[in-house]
Amino acid sequence: MGECNKEINGVPKGRQNLAHSEAVGKETTPINSAPEGRQNHSNGEQPMAHTYVQLLTHIVFSTKNREPFLTPELRERLFPYMGGIFRGLDSSALLINGVSDHVHILALLPAKRALSDIMRDVKANSSGWVHEQFPRLKKFAWQTGYGAFSVSKSNLEVVREYIANQEKHHKRKTFQEEFIGLLKKHGIEYDERFIWD
16 A cells, blocks of 8 residues: 555554554554564574475375285386376475385475375375276275374485385285384374274
8 A cells, every 4th residue: 555645544644554454543563564673683683584494204105995906017107106296296205115005105395285285186196197097996096094204314214225125024014013113103192993994
């Protein structure tokens, strides 16, 4: 709103550029002002101009009812396709691997997108692609939920190696045992009645 030479609705000249026009006659703060104590940077502090994040995440989910849909042939094509979905969502899938009934993804996620939105899009787009490319798998579906675990930079290589060696791990352990183990390791409370679908 530009400046006026007269009062508008009882607001003096120069006060029309306040944050809330409905607050006429009430004390308001100009839109561009900072909270008290933040206006002066003479103490050498500089305002933070950018957001810096590193959201490394280990994501795990299975096929619906842990059906063994993920054959080596399908994984060879599906996992790169899923990597492309992540790129389209401003994310990076650093590694995707799995066995016949579930997948592990090591991803670098953006601050501007919710994990739940990313997972919804990855699952919906990848299952649609499977139905188009592999018509015999018309019953293919992912489980509804997922597990997501933060990964520190110092633990990155350990998690990468764990994901890369999925076939080896699952000679000794089922997906259910593995997933419960991950929940316990990360201190996530759960009720096993509501984990599986």
